Amino acid sequence: MANQRVSVHGMWSSRAVFIMATVGSAVGLGNIWKFPYITGEYGGGAFVIVYLLCIALIGIPIMMAEVLLGRRGRSSPINTMKRLAREQGSSPAWSIVGYSGVVAGFLILSFYSVVAGWALAYIFQAASGGLNDVSATDAKALFEGLIGSPDQLMIWHSLFMIMTMAVVARGVRDGLERAINILMPALFVMLLIMVGYAFVEGDIKRGLGFMFNIDFSKVFQICVEEAGQVQCRFTGEPLLVAMGQAFFTLSLGMGAIMAYGAYVPNHASITGATVTIAAADTVVALLAGIAIFPIVFASGLEPAAGPGLIFQTLPIAFGNMVGGQWFGTVFFILLVFAAWSSAISISEPAVAWLVESRKWARAHAAMVIGVFAWLLGIGSVLSFNLWAGEEYRWFGKTLFDLKDYLASNIMLPLGGLLIALFVAYGAGRQMALEELSISRQRLFDAWWVIIRYISPIGIALVFLNSVGLL
Numbered sequence: 001m002a003n004q005r006v007s008v009h010g011m012w013s014s015r016a017v018f019i020m021a022t023v024g025s026a027v028g029l030g031n032i033w034k035f036p037y038i039t040g041e042y043g044g045g046a047f048v049i050v051y052l053l054c055i056a057l058i059g060i061p062i063m064m065a066e067v068l069l070g071r072r073g074r075s076s077p078i079n080t081m082k083r084l085a086r087e088q089g090s091s092p093a094w095s096i097v098g099y100s101g102v103v104a105g106f107l108i109l110s111f112y113s114v115v116a117g118w119a120l121a122y123i124f125q126a127a128s129g130g131l132n133d134v135s136a137t138d139a140k141a142l143f144e145g146l147i148g149s150p151d152q153l154m155i156w157h158s159l160f161m162i163m164t165m166a167v168v169a170r171g172v173r174d175g176l177e178r179a180i181n182i183l184m185p186a187l188f189v190m191l192l193i194m195v196g197y198a199f200v201e202g203d204i205k206r207g208l209g210f211m212f213n214i215d216f217s218k219v220f221q222i223c224v225e226e227a228g229q230v231q232c233r234f235t236g237e238p239l240l241v242a243m244g245q246a247f248f249t250l251s252l253g254m255g256a257i258m259a260y261g262a263y264v265p266n267h268a269s270i271t272g273a274t275v276t277i278a279a280a281d282t283v284v285a286l287l288a289g290i291a292i293f294p295i296v297f298a299s300g301l302e303p304a305a306g307p308g309l310i311f312q313t314l315p316i317a318f319g320n321m322v323g324g325q326w327f328g329t330v331f332f333i334l335l336v337f338a339a340w341s342s343a344i345s346i347s348e349p350a351v352a353w354l355v356e357s358r359k360w361a362r363a364h365a366a367m368v369i370g371v372f373a374w375l376l377g378i379g380s381v382l383s384f385n386l387w388a389g390e391e392y393r394w395f396g397k398t399l400f401d402l403k404d405y406l407a408s409n410i411m412l413p414l415g416g417l418l419i420a421l422f423v424a425y426g427a428g429r430q431m432a433l434e435e436l437s438i439s440r441q442r443l444f445d446a447w448w449v450i451i452r453y454i455s456p457i458g459i460a461l462v463f464l465n466s467v468g469l470l
């Protein structure tokens, strides 16, 4: 029996609209900014393989779980978890999934908005000809100039937050919907052109080798060069980061997909939609890597340059290609749109919850969430300048890195673990069977084994490994 509930926040008009919106959520800075930079930091090929495994064995099954819970509950993640736990006779404590998701959402939004702000700034850099003919050294100096200035960063961070909340206030459907339909495919085409550029001008052999040559020793160790000597230490960190990235890039583990699932029409098939979304997301991330690493090597840059990686490499390409001024401008505009449609989904669980539970108008809820996330974001802005020093670091990380690490690598996988456990053990087979309505029994059985055992055990092993217990 499909359920009869409808969401008070409106519904997607079709399955295709849901897919588009969710691709909009998934594809964002995580693919184009974060994937290349952490792949660079954690050594390339082996990291990529672990990441792909996490997408397939943990990401896709948990995405199905989030969508099915969302559609069944038809409300914000907090209330969906409360309602379903009650109906299935489980503990109300499962609503912790919803609450921790709201907290993770704040943390993520507070650094996401700052990085999206960089992309905003680069639209103007590119359009004004500021990237024309730049060398690798110029590109680095330009980026360092931007992040070294708290005033500039605050302006862009504020602007992006206002843009996001303006759309959230209007509701997900009337907001960006139409724009995404055109802009996401456009971004995809631009990436293909960038890949073409990398093939012609970049060091394609080293770039691809770096991304796809698998050296498994790197999954368990981190090497840094100190005083001309390479020092390696064993750690589970690359595994943890690869898994965290799988969650981050698919928008999983904090209820964003559950919130979007609440607006899915009853008879739409969840499985096919999920696989399509994950595939699109993965292709975009890989293309971004393939576009960037050949430029990194051809320009003598460091793959492990950190969060500034794409902002220091892409300008070199734009600065030196024919029509690069125009091309660079369009690229950064599209990147901002990709970030925009993602940021909107990050705040949806919190906004939907305030609307339901406090009976606030959407605009009111959006404003309150936006102001909090903006305030928290000031810490991310200062991490690159006034608070970049050692005295403002914890575990060697700036506030920016710390928020990313805590949210992406710890809170999201934990949230995902709980979601898998709730579907498998808290709610049970019957509910999943009804919502997924997979006609091929074998397919359902395979998913059921994965969600019951493989995903939760996989997450648990990576956690144990990362704290040194394995």
Ligand code: TRP
Binding pocket: 025, 026, 027, 028, 029, 030, 031, 108, 247, 248, 249, 250, 251, 252, 253, 254, 256, 342, 343, 345, 346, 412
């Ligand atoms: N997936 C987006 C990206 O790759 C970011 C994002 C949107 C997200 N919603 C989320 C990350 C929810 C974690 C949780 O840029």
